[in-house]
Amino acid sequence: MKYSFYKILFFSLSTIAMFLVYSLLGFIVLKGFGVISLELIFSDTDVVDAILLKQRVFDGIFPAIIGTLMLITLSLCFALIFGLSSGIYLSIYAKGRVKSFLNTCFELLAAVPSIVVGLFFLLLSIYLHKQYLDNFLPSLLLSSLALSLLILPYIVKNTQLSLDEIPKNVKLLGLTLGLNTMQNLFYILLPYCSKELLSGIFLALGRACEDTAAIMLTGAVASAGIASSVFSKYEALPFYIYYVSSEYSDQNELNSAFGAALILLLIAISLFAVTHLLHKKIRKKYA
Amino acid sequence: MINRIFSKSLLLFTLLSSGLVLTIFVLLAYLCIDLFTLSDMGNFFSFDWDVEKEKFGIATMLFTTLVVSFLALSLAFVFSFSISCVVFLTKSKVVSYFLEKTILLMSAIPTIIYAFAALFTIVPFISEYKPSSTLSILVASVVLSLLLIPTMSLIFLNIFKILAKKYQTVCMNLGLSKDEFFFKFVIKNSYKHLTQGVMLALSRAIGDTMIALMLAGNAISFPTSVFDSGRTLTSHIALIFAHDYDSMAFKAIFLCAFLLLSSNFLLIFILKSIKVK
Amino acid sequence: MKKLLLALLCSVSFSFGSVESFSGLEGSLNIAGGTAHIKCEKEAIKNIMRKHSKISITIAGGGSGMGIKQVSTGLIDLANSGRKPTPSEIQKGDLKLFRFAVDGIGIVINPKNTISNLTTQQLQDIFSGKISDYKELGLKSAPINLYTRDESSATRKVFWKKALKKSDIAKSARVVSSNAAMKTAIKNDPNAIGILSLGFIDDNVKAISINGIFPSLKNVTNSSYTVSRGLYLLSSGEPKVLAKTFIEYMRSPEGAKIVTKYGFIAVDK
Numbered sequence: 104m105k106y107s108f109y110k111i112l113f114f115s116l117s118t119i120a121m122f123l124v125y126s127l128l129g130f131i132v133l134k135g136f137g138v139i140s141l142e143l144i145f146s147d148t149d150v151v152d153a154i155l156l157k158q159r160v161f162d163g164i165f166p167a168i169i170g171t172l173m174l175i176t177l178s179l180c181f182a183l184i185f186g187l188s189s190g191i192y193l194s195i196y197a198k199g200r201v202k203s204f205l206n207t208c209f210e211l212l213a214a215v216p217s218i219v220v221g222l223f224f225l226l227l228s229i230y231l232h233k234q235y236l237d238n239f240l241p242s243l244l245l246s247s248l249a250l251s252l253l254i255l256p257y258i259v260k261n262t263q264l265s266l267d268e269i270p271k272n273v274k275l276l277g278l279t280l281g282l283n284t285m286q287n288l289f290y291i292l293l294p295y296c297s298k299e300l301l302s303g304i305f306l307a308l309g310r311a312c313e314d315t316a317a318i319m320l321t322g323a324v325a326s327a328g329i330a331s332s333v334f335s336k337y338e339a340l341p342f343y344i345y346y347v348s349s350e351y352s353d354q355n356e357l358n359s360a361f362g363a364a365l366i367l368l369l370i371a372i373s374l375f376a377v378t379h380l381l382h383k384k385i386r387k388k389y390a
Numbered sequence: 391m392i393n394r395i396f397s398k399s400l401l402l403f404t405l406l407s408s409g410l411v412l413t414i415f416v417l418l419a420y421l422c423i424d425l426f427t428l429s430d431m432g433n434f435f436s437f438d439w440d441v442e443k444e445k446f447g448i449a450t451m452l453f454t455t456l457v458v459s460f461l462a463l464s465l466a467f468v469f470s471f472s473i474s475c476v477v478f479l480t481k482s483k484v485v486s487y488f489l490e491k492t493i494l495l496m497s498a499i500p501t502i503i504y505a506f507a508a509l510f511t512i513v514p515f516i517s518e519y520k521p522s523s524t525l526s527i528l529v530a531s532v533v534l535s536l537l538l539i540p541t542m543s544l545i546f547l548n549i550f551k552i553l554a555k556k557y558q559t560v561c562m563n564l565g566l567s568k569d570e571f572f573f574k575f576v577i578k579n580s581y582k583h584l585t586q587g588v589m590l591a592l593s594r595a596i597g598d599t600m601i602a603l604m605l606a607g608n609a610i611s612f613p614t615s616v617f618d619s620g621r622t623l624t625s626h627i628a629l630i631f632a633h634d635y636d637s638m639a640f641k642a643i644f645l646c647a648f649l650l651l652s653s654n655f656l657l658i659f660i661l662k663s664i665k666v667k
Numbered sequence: 668m669k670k671l672l673l674a675l676l677c678s679v680s681f682s683f684g685s686v687e688s689f690s691g692l693e694g695s696l697n698i699a700g701g702t703a704h705i706k707c708e709k710e711a712i713k714n715i716m717r718k719h720s721k722i723s724i725t726i727a728g729g730g731s732g733m734g735i736k737q738v739s740t741g742l743i744d745l746a747n748s749g750r751k752p753t754p755s756e757i758q759k760g761d762l763k764l765f766r767f768a769v770d771g772i773g774i775v776i777n778p779k780n781t782i783s784n785l786t787t788q789q790l791q792d793i794f795s796g797k798i799s800d801y802k803e804l805g806l807k808s809a810p811i812n813l814y815t816r817d818e819s820s821a822t823r824k825v826f827w828k829k830a831l832k833k834s835d836i837a838k839s840a841r842v843v844s845s846n847a848a849m850k851t852a853i854k855n856d857p858n859a860i861g862i863l864s865l866g867f868i869d870d871n872v873k874a875i876s877i878n879g880i881f882p883s884l885k886n887v888t889n890s891s892y893t894v895s896r897g898l899y900l901l902s903s904g905e906p907k908v909l910a911k912t913f914i915e916y917m918r919s920p921e922g923a924k925i926v927t928k929y930g931f932i933a934v935d936k
Binding site for chain 3: 439440441442514517521524525607608609610611612618619621629630639
């Protein structure tokens with residue numbers, strides 16, 4: 104009974120925090136649910152035509168949704184190439200001081216604020232554009248490069264950990280059967296931890312779809328339609344929400360932002376749910 | 391042979407990606423060094439930002455960043471510590487399940503959603519009571535604290551659980567109740583991890599842009615109370631970034647970015663040194 | 668035969684400076700800068716892109732100052748500017764100016780506020796922070812919440828020069844990043860005072876007279892309201908074909924219709 108004061112204090116503080124979180128979330132869900140409709144997404148354009156990209160959508164949030172999906176897929180591609188190879192190298196080949204140095208580098212990378220990453224890529228584009236590449240302007244490509252740098256540490260860490268956690272007997276199995284390190288990696292180790300790798304990918308996608316600060320410096324704009332190539336500017340859900348929240352001129356526009364917020368929330372939560380489910384399966388595997 | 395090529399190419403990719411972080415740091419440092427020789431430091435570390443009068447002091451933004459992060463961090467610490475304690479102590483499975491799942495859910499919620507929702511709920515609520523205050527440091531700090539809760543709570547809970555697994559039976563056998571075990575043993579032995587959680591959360595708080603940008607009001611005056619509007623380093627970068635490519639204003643932005651980056655790096659190194667001990 | 672000729676003539680005369688003049692063109696055109704332009708350009712772009720699927724035009728905000736810098740460095744094709752660039756800016760970026768509309772800048776307050784007129788002296792005192800309570804203007808006591816734009820903004824610059832006569836703007840003023848954002852902020856804050864492009868003024872905010880002269884389009888046209896400015900499109904060097912066609916479209920009768928619809932004064936060349 105000695106501690107009941109603390110317990111009551113802790114309980115009420117937790118309640119306050121939960122109240123704040125759920126009232127903010129509930130607000131978005133309620134407002135968003137009330138306005139979400141095909142018209143909000145596609146405006147007056149025919150749905151099938153819009154999805155088949157036959158017709159352009161104006162005033163709807165369809166371009167922003169597609170923009171976000173394109174953005175996270177592209178940045179995942181870049182991040183996977185570098186992230187997987189770095190993770191594999193760190194877990195299997197790297198040793199001693201090189202390993203701890205590289206590990207530190209990735210920890211630092213994870214701590215770089217997203218706005219600084221955005222600024223860095225903006226500087227890069229200004230410089231390269233002036234000197235060599237005429238096309239290297241703020242664009243879908245530049246944004247996805249910036250985003251891939253932001254999600255890279257997650258993929259590296261995840262790949263490294265999942266390879267490290269493979270039981271020793273499995274790790275040695277292939278080698279004793281006469282496979283070399285590379286064959287062992289591709290035939291045994293990577294398939295063995297495929298679920299872990301997949302969960303890392305979904306985690307990274309979740310991170311990528313929410314970032315706003317980096318993309319607003321590197322090519323997201325308020326009105327662009329669906330990007331026709333990686334060198335064009337594009338629309339994205341989080342930027343759209345930010346833009347409308349400060350610039351809305353009437354209730355309709357604001358409503359569409361509530362719809363966009365709900366959709367973004369759903370995308371983020373479902374990506375996270377997949378990660379979570381995969382984790383559960385993995386825990387069963389090792390249990 | 392192919393084996394060696396493979397491992398070498400892996401190394402190449404690794405060096406490229408890990409090298410990028412150093413590139414960013416060196417580039418920003420280089421741009422800042424350029425700036426220190428160009429003019430007196432006093433200008434940049436003064437409290438006066440006025441482009442029309444050629445004054446580029448970013449000390450106010452630095453101060454606001456510190457205030458917002460500190461406020462958010464203290465709030466978030468109080469919240470996450472309470473949540474972790476409740477999860478650990480409660481006898482009700484429903485409560486602990488609910489809290490744990492909520493923390494996980496919170497880690498998935500996009501920052502912009504918090505900021506956007508707060509703009510239409512918390513902001514009008516506060517200005518109802520204090521008409522001179524609409525967007526303010528207080529609102530930004532409260533919302534930012536929500537962002538930090540999952541980072542901290544997950545670390546706190548983790549260490550509580552590890553300690554319980556190791557020592558709970560022993561302590562119970564010694565005649566301690568669960569409450570006593572928690573307050574006398576667990577908390578005292580988790581200081582190090584609590585600090586780690588706080589450090590990690592602090593680096594997130596310093597680096598966050600959207601919440602400060604959307605909720606703090608962005609005034610460049612020196613804030614005198616939490617109800618005042620203020621501008622953090624991150625939102626300063628977002629607002630000025632493309633204003634002027636070769637002016638002093640743009641160079642002051644590099645200094646902002648450099649300060650942000652080096653403070654976060656410092657935090658990571660402190661974190662690492664705690665781990666080693 | 669006559670009818671056919673007439674129809675042909677009509678189509679020819681209409682095709683000049685209308686959406687049709689974009690036919691055969693393709694590629695992308697990036698515009699950024701001043702935020703007063705965005706509403707009417709968005710409508711123009713919608714008209715154009717509906718008809719011509721190979722053209723894609725994007726607009727971003729950021730303020731006139733940023734637009735001028737970006738077009739000078741070649742990051743965008745056309746800049747929106749709500750003021751005439753300075754001679755040094757023109758020289759540095761080899762800028763070509765195309766004015767397509769005239770706009771005014773008004774002082775706006777929340778509709779609940781009862782002020783209807785301010786003198787230049789009062790304006791200067793309010794914006795420098797000397798007057799910080801409505802009591803000093805003879806109203807019920809309430810704090811004055813001042814709103815201004817960022818330094819890149821031409822609305823701020825022109826207002827500062829022409830209405831405030833270059834007197835200080837208080838640092839405690841809240842900063843918003845576009846005209847639309849200003850309107851939103853003023854609408855939601857009963858104690859607000861801010862500056863806004865005339866094209867954005869509607870029932871949600873209330874414009875007030877300066878020295879007894881109301882900021883209406885009529886008063887801007889006959890030059891009695893002096894806080895006015897041109898809306899420009901800027902290019903660095905001669906504009907490329909697509910950019911040029913877009914400029915021509917904005918200055919054509921069809922463009923003028925859009926410009927007038929959104930509350931600006933259309934100009935021909």
